[in-house]
Amino acid sequence: MTMLFYLAGAVALISTISVTISTNVVHALVYLIISLLAVAVIFFVLGAPFAAMLEAIVYAGAIMVLFLFAMMMLNLGQATENEEKAWLRPQLWVGPGLLILALLVQLVSVLVTQRVDVVPVEVGVHELSVLLFGPWLLAVELASMLLLAGLIAAYHLAKR
Amino acid sequence: MLEWIGLLPAFPLAGFLALVLTRGSLPRRIAGLIGVGSIGLSFLLAALVSIEFLGSGLDSHTQPLWTWMSVGTFTPGFSFYLDGLTVVMLLIISGVGFLIHLYSTGFMADDPGFARFFAYMNLFVASMLVLVLADNLVLLYLGWEGVGLCSYLLIGFWYDNPANGYAARKAFVVTRVGDTSMAIGLFLLFQQLGTLNIQEILTLAPQQWSEGQGMAVAAAALLLGGAVGKSAQLPLQTWLPDAMAGPTPISALIHAATMVTAGVYLIARTHILFELAPSVQLLVAFVGLATLLMAGFTALTQRDIKRILAYSTISQIGYMFLALGVGAWSAAIFHLMTHAFFKALLFLAAGTVILSLHHEHDIFRMGDMRRKLPVAFWSFVIGSAALTALPFTSGFYSKDEILLAALAHPQYGMLLWLGGVLGAFMTALYSFRLVFVVFFGRDNYQEHASHDTHHVSSAIREETGIAMALPLLILGVLSLFGGLIHVPVDAVFAHAGAHEETHPSQLIHTVMILVPIFGVMISYLLYGSRPYEKAGQHLRTQILNSPLGRFLNRFWFSGWGMDALYNFVFVKPFLALAQFNRRDVIDQFYTALAELARISNRALVLTQTGYLRWYAISLVGGLVLVIGIGVWA
Amino acid sequence: MPSIPYEHGLILAAILFVCGLIGVLTRRNIVFVLMSLEIMLNACGLAFVVGSARWGHADGQIMFLMILTLAAAEVAVGLGLIIQMYRRFHTVDISVLSEMKG
Structure with a gap:
């Protein structure tokens, strides 16, 4: 299991970096889907099977398909890809890269101070559902309102 | 009925609020009805109150309404005080005011600011009524400032012309000088006497101050400052001629009949203070004398019909000050009343002429109007006769009283009398110059109009409507026979040392009757019609072309150079200071x-x-x- | 069950987050910017799930569900905006939309 965690982590890392440096939109999307699926595996390892399912179905499935549809509507061709290559000049990465490095160093330095080994305990769907529709009911309602607002906004914005 | 006097200013105030809050959205008929009706109600009530008051034989009546403010021992009540003097002022303000409002419905009929005009007018009448009804000086000051504000608003009524706005500001600032002096006077009175109630002041002052004491002199002088500013006397007279920028009914009501006489009212109301300060009272007389002469000479050289009347107003108020200065209180009020009648008549008639000639003001572009505008002509003749004090008109009786009182002055009687008579001569000269130039001679308007292209329509408009003719008629009757009214102010001035009856010689009487007639004759010679036209014109050009004549003409035309002087002495240094201060x-x-x-x-x-x-x-x-x-x- | 070091999970989340961030900072194509945002959101979700496993409590997973919802709504609106922008400016270059400069 530990092995699976590191493997999936590596896959997620590599595919995510590929998204960041890719110039083709559709390729980047596929890398992103791989990254999400790898994260879903990590969830499974960490004892969150429901979250893993949702990650695969909703994130890697629904949301990414939405992306794909949008890309099809935009119909970005070779011209965009060339443009993308021209924009990604190496010197562009220096400033943000240094900043990001600083941030990463900070985060890691905070995280490595203590070492706790986690023995994952599986949290089942039933337990989660009881929590969701118990103490978190209000949050669920708000989330549904948010989705409705997103739906209306998307409909309105994309209208011709 | 007497307890209802609180309603007197309430009617016009309600009219003002109704007109202001609807912001001109009311139809003209309704707006006019509100504007005129509220003053009409006020007048009716004033008449009823006056009849009851005079019939009751009371000396005075105080109607407390509520306490205005309470600061320590300073608790000015909001109460109204009624006595003979107030009654006279009430009837003048609401009566003449009503006639002028009625006239305005015709005069302003085509003006886009119709409702605004009546709103301001109503506010003015309300403030003026508060001024004369006030039983304490703070409330009086409220009305005093209220009429000043309305005067400002109405002078600048046609605000799209910057010159009118300038005239309005000038009037406001110049009167402010006097008002500041008056405010300091109020502070002094309160500090010294501990009250601002007028009747209490009038009883306390003689007990606390001996005659000619410094404080009494200071208080009287400061009040005089306020009166001089409001009544356009020397040295604060410069605003009134410019105030003619407003519509003519404004000039008639505010700048001739009522507001400018507020200074006279103030001095008459506080006459006991002035009697305690004989030097100030003498100053009042000489201010009046100087003003009436200066304004008389200036009026002689003006070309603008309204400016002539404005200077004539200044001059007539000078007579009232002269009367106040020699202690002839009731004569001053009497002249105030007759002046309100005939000066309102003159202004309204002038308004008719101006309106008929499409806002032409230059008298030398008029002429021969007597056939085209008969009502205005006869009004003008009656008004000028009363102004000139021709025998048996109203002005004759009032001016007669003033001049006799001046003659009776123990020290300077002869000097004051001679000045007054010279003023009367000037009055005759300039007022009949106006009549002859405007209503006789050649019709210069149509001649000019045919040359000038900017006159779209050269046709003289007919005199319009009963609304404009009726006030002229009533005021004409009052101007002729107003001298027979007895002003019921004896009780008010009863304790002001009874005047010993003087019996002037027959010669004095003859002189006073003949001088105005003589003036009219000279005027006829210079400006009159046919038989002497050539000779008169010749004489005029000769006078104007002589070096002295030319100088005097220019000097008088500019109002004795007062504007230039003030500009040099006050305005320029102030601007320089402001420039430096920036x-x-x-x-x-x-x-x-x-x-x-x-x-x-x-x-x-x-x-x-x-x-x-x-x-x-x-x-x-x-x-x-x-x-x-x-x-x- | 074999154990997994807690901080390694969090460090993975941090690295993923930083990858997304650098995408946001360097990219001019707005589609990539949106994708990078998704990566960042997902990294946050990962951190929550790791925390949930660390404390043996389900609240972290609930939080992940909320983030998921948020991401869905955000993507819908964002894509709508991108399509509108492409229609109006015929480009996906975010630098074109710089009219609101001082």
Whole structure:
């Protein structure tokens, strides 16, 4: 299991970096889907099977398909890809890269101070559902309102 | 009925509020009805109150309404005081005011600011009524400032012309000088006597002050300052001629019949203070004398019909001051009343002429109007006769009283009398010059009109409507027979040392009757019609062409150079001071602050590039900074 | 069950987050910017799930569900905006939309 965690982590890392440096939109999307699926595996390892399912179905499935549809509507061709290559000049990465490095160093330095080994305990769907529709009911309602607002906004914005 | 006097100013005030709150959205008929009706109600009530008051035989009546404010021992009540003097003023204000409102419905019929006009007029009448009804000086001051405000608003009524706005500001600022003096006078009275109730002051003052004592002199002089400003006497008279920029009914009501006489009212109301300060009272007389002569000479050279009447107003108020100065209180009030009648008549008739000639003001562009505008002509003749004090008109009786009282002055009687008679001569000269030039001779208007292209219509409009003719008729009757009215103010001035009856010689009487007639004859010779036209014109050109004549003409035309003098003495140094003051240290400091803000703004604007990435980077930079502080600090 | 070091999970989340962030900072194509945002959101979700496993409590997973919802709504609106922008400016270059500069 530990092995699976590191493997999936590596896959997620590599595919995510590929998204960041890719110039083709559709390729980047596929890398992103791989990254999400790898994260879903990590969830499974960490004892969150429901979250893993949702990650695969909703994130890697629904949301990414939405992306794909949008890309099809935009119909970005070779011209965009060339443009993308021209924009990604190496010197562009220096400033943000240094900043990001600083941030990463900070985060890691905070995280490595203590070492706790986690023995994952599986949290089942039933337990989660009881929590969701118990103490978190209000949050669920708000989330549904948010989705409705997103739906209306998307409909309105994309209208011709 | 007497307890209803609180309603007197309430009617016009309600009219004002109704007209202002609807912001001119009412139809003209309704607006006119509200504007005129509220004054009409006021007049009716004033008449009923007056009849009851005079019939009751009371000396005075105080109607407390409520306490205005309460600061320590200073508790001016909001109460109205009624006595003979108030009754006279009430009837003049509401009566003449009503007629002028009625006239205005015709005069202003085509003006886009119709409702606004009546709103201001109603507010004016309300303030003026408060002024005369006030039982304490603070309430009087409220009305005093209220009429000043309305005067300002109405002089600048046609505000799209900057010159009118300038005239309005000038009137406001110049009267402010007098008002400040009056305010200081009020402070002094309160500090010395501990009250501002007029009747209490009038009883306390003689007990606390002996005659000619410094405080009494100071108080009287400060009040005189206020009166001089409001009544356009020397040296604060310069605003009134410019005030003619407003519509003519305004000039008739505010700048002739009522507001400008407020100074006379104030002095008459506080006459006991002035009797305690004989030097100030003498000053009042000489201010009046100087003003009436100066204004008389100036009126002789003016070309603008309304300016002539304005200077004539200044001159007539000078007579009232003369009367006040010699202690002839009731004569002053009497002249105030007759003057209100005939000067309103003259202004309204002038308004008719001006309206008929499409707002032409220059008398030398008029002429031969007597056939075209008969009502205005006869009004003018009656008004001028009363103004000139021709025998048996109203002005004759009042001016007669004043001049006789002046003659009776123990020290300067002869001097004051001679000045007054000379003034009467000038009055005859300029008022009949006006009549002859405007209503006789050749019709210069149509001649000019046919040359000038900017006169779209050269046709003389007919006199319009009963609304404009009726006030002229009533005022004409009053101007002729108003001298028979007995002013019921004897009780008010009863304790003001009874005047010993003087019996002037027959010669004095003859002189006073003949001088105005003589003036009219000279005027006829110079400006009159046919038989002497050539000779008169010749004489006129000769006078104007002589060096002295030319100088005097220019000098008098400019109002004795007072405007230029004030401009040089006050306005220019003030502007220079302001100019200098703009660049002092404190202003520099604030300018620097503003400059600093502007520089910082320019620097900060640079950070707002419009690029999303730039904002994101700034955000991340901030994040790194905050986490860094959290971790390592 | 074999154990997994807690901080390694969090470090993975941090690295993923930083990858997304650098995408946001360097990319000019707005589609990539949106994708990078998704990566960042997902990294946050991962951190929550790791925390949930660390404390043996389900609240972290609930939080992940909320993030998921948020991401869905955000993507819908964001894509709508991108399509509108492409229609109006015929480009996906975010730098073109720099009219709101001072």
